Amino acid sequence: MGLPIHFVVDPQGWFCVGVIFFIWLYNTLFIPQLILFPRFEEGHIPAAAIWAYYGASLFCVVSLLRASTADPGKLLECPKIPLREKDYWELCNKCNLMRPKRSHHCSRCGHCVRRMDHHCPWINNCVGEDNHWLFLQLCFYTQLLSGYTLILDFCHYYYFIPLKTINWDVFMFRHELAMLRISTFMGIVMFGGMCSLFYTQIEGILTDLTTIEKMTNCCDQVPQVRKPWQQTFSEVFGSRWKILWFIPFRRRRPLGVAYYFANHV
Numbered sequence: 723m724g725l726p727i728h729f730v731v732d733p734q735g736w737f738c739v740g741v742i743f744f745i746w747l748y749n750t751l752f753i754p755q756l757i758l759f760p761r762f763e764e765g766h767i768p769a770a771a772i773w774a775y776y777g778a779s780l781f782c783v784v785s786l787l788r789a790s791t792a793d794p795g796k797l798l799e800c801p802k803i804p805l806r807e808k809d810y811w812e813l814c815n816k817c818n819l820m821r822p823k824r825s826h827h828c829s830r831c832g833h834c835v836r837r838m839d840h841h842c843p844w845i846n847n848c849v850g851e852d853n854h855w856l857f858l859q860l861c862f863y864t865q866l867l868s869g870y871t872l873i874l875d876f877c878h879y880y881y882f883i884p885l886k887t888i889n890w891d892v893f894m895f896r897h898e899l900a901m902l903r904i905s906t907f908m909g910i911v912m913f914g915g916m917c918s919l920f921y922t923q924i925e926g927i928l929t930d931l932t933t934i935e936k937m938t939n940c941c942d943q944v945p946q947v948r949k950p951w952q953q954t955f956s957e958v959f960g961s962r963w964k965i966l967w968f969i970p971f972r973r974r975r976p977l978g979v980a981y982y983f984a985n986h987v
Contacts, residue, residue, distance in 0.1 A: 728793040728847065730831055735846025739790055742844055745908050746786070749871050750779045752901055755894055757874050760885050775874075778867045785860040785970045786845065794850030795836035797821050826934050839926070840933040852974065855959040858927075859970050861920040868913035875906045927954050 758775060761767045799819060803811050811820050814834050816827040826838035828848050835850035842849050842857065849857045879902075888895050926933060928951055952962070959967045960974035 727791050728796065729791060730846050732830065732843075732846055735843050738843040739786075739846045742786060743783075745912060746779065746783055746867070748908070749867065749905055750776075750783075752894060753871055753874060753905060756898060756902065757878050760888070761878075761882060764883075764886060766882055775867075775870060778863060778870060781968075781970055782860070782863040782867045785856055785863055788970055789849075789853055789856035789860050790845045790847050792847070792853040792856055794838070794848040794854075795852040796831075796850075797825065797834045797836060824932070824935070826932075837932060838934060839923075855967070855974055856970060858920070858923055858958070859968065861916050861923060862968075863970075864912055865916045865920060868909045868916065871905060872909040872913060875902050875909065878902065927951075927958055930954050 754772065754775060758767065758772045762769060762772060797819060803820060807822070811822050813819070814821050814825075814827050816829075817832075817834060819834060821827075821834045822836060824837050825834050827834045828838060828841050830841050831848055835848045837851040837854075839849040839854055839857075841847075845857065845860070847853065894901060922933070926936065930949055955967065956962045956977060960976055961967065961972075962977070966972060
C-alpha cells in the first residue's frame with residue numbers, strides 16, 4: 723500500500739503491545755477451537771458465527787498493527803510553511819522547531835506531532851492527526867471482539883446444549899474450564915477498558931478537542947464554533963464516506979481542511 727512505517731524504540735511500549743497481541747492471539751486460537759468449531763459441527767451455530775468472529779479478529783489485529791506503526795503526524799525538521807498559514811505556527815520550546823498550533827511535543831518520542839491527542843503505550847505510538855482514525859478503529863474492534871468472546875463464553879456454559887462428542891485427549895479440552903475462565907477475565911478487562919476509552923475519544927471528536935487540550939483547559943477562554951458531528955468525524959477519518967470509517971486497510975486522505983482551527987488557538 724506504500725504506507726510509511728513509524729517505529730518507536732521503547733521497551734515499555736513493546737511490552738504493552740505484546741500484552742495486547744497475546745490477548746488477541748489467545749482468544750483467536752482457542753475460542754474457535756473450544757466453542758465455535760465443535761458447536762458448528764453439531765449444528766448449534768451457523769457458519770456465519772465463525773466468519774464473523776474471524777472477521778472481527780482480523781480487523782482488530784490490522785488496526786493494532788497499523789496504529790502502532792503509522793506515522794501519527796510527525797513534523798519535519800524544516801517544514802514549508804504556507805504564507806497564508808504563517809500566523810498559525812509557533813516555535814516549540816523543546817525542540818526549537820516551528821509547528822502549527824494544536825501540535826504538541828511528545829517527550830517519550832522526542833518530536834512534535836500535529837494535533838496530538840496523547841501518547842499511548844498500548845500501541846507504542848503517539849495518537850495524532852494521521853493515525854487517530856486507526857486508534858479509534860482499534861478501540862471499536864477490540865470492544866467488538868471482546869464482547870463477542872464474552873457472549874460465547876457465557877452461552878457455552880449457560881445457554882448452548884452440551885456437546886455430545888469431545889476429544890478429551892486434546893490439551894484444550896482437558897483444561898477447558900481454566901482456559902475459558904482466563905478468556906472471560908481478559909474479555910471483561912478489555913471490554914471495560916476499551917468502552918471507557920472509546921467513549922472519551924468519541925466525546926473529544928464531537929467537541930473537537932484533543933485529550934491534551936481537555937487536560938490543559940487551553941480552550942476554555944475562547945468561544946468555540948460548534949461543528950456538525952459529520953464534519954468532525956470526517957476530518958479525523960479523512961473521508962466523508964461513513965462506510966470507510968470502519969475499514970482499516972485503506973489509506974487516509976486529508977479533506978483539505980487545515981489542521982489548525984482559529985476557534986481553538
